Amino acid sequence: MTTVEKVRARAESDARTAGCYLNPDKEFLNNLFEGLKANEDRYGYPSCPCRLATGKFELDRDIICPCDYRDPDVVQYGACYCALFVNKDIFEGKKSTEPVPERRPIEKQNRAYGATAVTAIPKQTEPARAQAAKDPAMVQQKLWYCKQCGYVCYREEPPYVCPVCKAKRELFAELVIQAAPRT
Amino acid sequence: MTTVEKVRARAESDARTAGCYLNPDKEFLNNLFEGLKANEDRYGYPSCPCRLATGKFELDRDIICPCDYRDPDVVQYGACYCALFVNKDIFEGKKSTEPVPERRPIEKQNRAYGATAVTAIPKQTEPARAQAAKDPAMVQQKLWYCKQCGYVCYREEPPYVCPVCKAKRELFAELVIQAAPRT
Amino acid sequence: MTTVEKVRARAESDARTAGCYLNPDKEFLNNLFEGLKANEDRYGYPSCPCRLATGKFELDRDIICPCDYRDPDVVQYGACYCALFVNKDIFEGKKSTEPVPERRPIEKQNRAYGATAVTAIPKQTEPARAQAAKDPAMVQQKLWYCKQCGYVCYREEPPYVCPVCKAKRELFAELVIQAAPRT
Numbered sequence: 001m002t003t004v005e006k007v008r009a010r011a012e013s014d015a016r017t018a019g020c021y022l023n024p025d026k027e028f029l030n031n032l033f034e035g036l037k038a039n040e041d042r043y044g045y046p047s048c049p050c051r052l053a054t055g056k057f058e059l060d061r062d063i064i065c066p067c068d069y070r071d072p073d074v075v076q077y078g079a080c081y082c083a084l085f086v087n088k089d090i091f092e093g094k095k096s097t098e099p100v101p102e103r104r105p106i107e108k109q110n111r112a113y114g115a116t117a118v119t120a121i122p123k124q125t126e127p128a129r130a131q132a133a134k135d136p137a138m139v140q141q142k143l144w145y146c147k148q149c150g151y152v153c154y155r156e157e158p159p160y161v162c163p164v165c166k167a168k169r170e171l172f173a174e175l176v177i178q179a180a181p182r183t
Numbered sequence: 184m185t186t187v188e189k190v191r192a193r194a195e196s197d198a199r200t201a202g203c204y205l206n207p208d209k210e211f212l213n214n215l216f217e218g219l220k221a222n223e224d225r226y227g228y229p230s231c232p233c234r235l236a237t238g239k240f241e242l243d244r245d246i247i248c249p250c251d252y253r254d255p256d257v258v259q260y261g262a263c264y265c266a267l268f269v270n271k272d273i274f275e276g277k278k279s280t281e282p283v284p285e286r287r288p289i290e291k292q293n294r295a296y297g298a299t300a301v302t303a304i305p306k307q308t309e310p311a312r313a314q315a316a317k318d319p320a321m322v323q324q325k326l327w328y329c330k331q332c333g334y335v336c337y338r339e340e341p342p343y344v345c346p347v348c349k350a351k352r353e354l355f356a357e358l359v360i361q362a363a364p365r366t
Numbered sequence: 367m368t369t370v371e372k373v374r375a376r377a378e379s380d381a382r383t384a385g386c387y388l389n390p391d392k393e394f395l396n397n398l399f400e401g402l403k404a405n406e407d408r409y410g411y412p413s414c415p416c417r418l419a420t421g422k423f424e425l426d427r428d429i430i431c432p433c434d435y436r437d438p439d440v441v442q443y444g445a446c447y448c449a450l451f452v453n454k455d456i457f458e459g460k461k462s463t464e465p466v467p468e469r470r471p472i473e474k475q476n477r478a479y480g481a482t483a484v485t486a487i488p489k490q491t492e493p494a495r496a497q498a499a500k501d502p503a504m505v506q507q508k509l510w511y512c513k514q515c516g517y518v519c520y521r522e523e524p525p526y527v528c529p530v531c532k533a534k535r536e537l538f539a540e541l542v543i544q545a546a547p548r549t
Contacts (some may be wrong), residue, residue: 149249154518155515
């Protein structure tokens, strides 16, 4: 079991590293921390307190806090979907939060929520590869690099914002390794 | 088209992540943001407002803000070349900015500014490899890792300062991948 | 030779990036900076001022400041082993530092301090590989990635805390590269 205190410390550290701020409303914030704690105790990872997790890590990965959508939402709306993380103007009270639409792609929502439903038994004759392509839990990961700063990561898709230099997703490209001969 | 507001938000987030500060002079800062916005609208990326870009991404990569030279300049002089980013003492008014010499290597300046000039038609007989070596737009990238913290990046040269642990460039080494046999 | 000023600037930048704070006690802090400066001048890298370094980079790597143990110690105790880096509550004076036990694994301590002692001459007949396994200076490094955010690093073991998304060590997995055929 984690504690609200640890959840709060992680969020503080995370906001500082990512270059954003925590919501200045202490009570509001505390409710979100309680939600994160509940999710971490339930699933083993602190999935977003404002979204429905499946309990399957592979399907929830993009909504584990800090979720994949935090950075572009803070850039565009000044706050993440939950308003847990905000930008400087909102932190300092110069601006108010506004509603943030759900950026999570419908395909990922379907994959996550569809995966919990009953699925038909696959035909024996179908090749394994085609089967895998249909299996929502099979996630293909690749190496990506930021063409601006060189940051390397291994994910299904590049991040929306480079965590190092803040370049946009468009500046990421797939990194194909030409390996040295094995010695 | 981007907005000055978005340019400012990115710079704020970026300074916080990198562990430095924005210049405390609001008007000075705003002029730099206007320059960054103009460059982003013109080239598609926010190249340094104090340097001449070519408009060719490969040649301008090292001077896209935050430029490759920001971190060592903030370490050594307390400010980047533009004085957009400063250290804590300058941010708090305890010290003033001083002139920051151009750290960009002359080879990169030549490569960038030479590449915009008319070049002679290559001889047919010259091998492609030798040709590529002379072509200023052909940039060889490698995988590097920080020997202190393990940070991995894919760049022409290692960063001057590790973005994760702040180790100096000398602590980076090339990372040669011994690949697993393809299955 | 480095300067205390440079050591301080690096620590400030590093704390900000990592999402923690420097100890608010200026005199205490200054003594630590003097220690870091002495170590950097002596060894070429700023090993922890509160631990005994060997002068061999490979054996000291985990205790170069910021050491491998800083992040989990700040999470658990609110301060690193030295109390150079602290969390927000201690920085703001809301809490006091408490003693932080040594988290460095005994194997690493033995490897480091044993390696400075006289060792027996290896038998000729022993295969090189078995020999290497016993040599404390031979450190096997691997590629790791964070299953939450995709951060990639090349280290002996994964970090205790992901420097990008703050996921715990348990969320790291080894990254095995399936290389493209060499062209």
